[in-house]
Amino acid sequence: MTDGLQAYKEAVKYEFFDVSANIQNPHLRLKDFETKPNNNILERLNGTFRERTKVVRGFDSPVSAIEFASGMQTYYNYIRPHQGIGGLTPAEMAGVQIDLTGNRWMTMIGLATEGK
Secondary structure: OEOOOOHHHHHHHHHHOOOOOOOOOOOOEOOOOOOOOOOHHHHHHHHHHHHHHHHHOOOOOHHHHHHHHHHHHHHHHHHOOEHHHOOEOHHHHOOOOOOOOOOHHHHHHHHHHOOO
């Protein structure tokens, strides 16, 4: 699923089309941001990653990339409140109760080192 940029049509065909595959995934091109289904949630996540990775300027190894992605996943799911779900984190919305008062990162790290 992509936005309306015409260049994606050829790129998707080049990267994902395989005549030997039993099932072909269709390329869905969105007309606008309101049309459903859309990829707004993933575009927002990509923007969040891009904000951080642009200043990092690359990773030293695959391990550092995995560690970065894990840290972002923790931040996104447990620390960062989301406007779309009433200022809760996804973990809080799912009923995961963790008391992260004060410096949320330090509290999360402390709980992780204690094995909780």
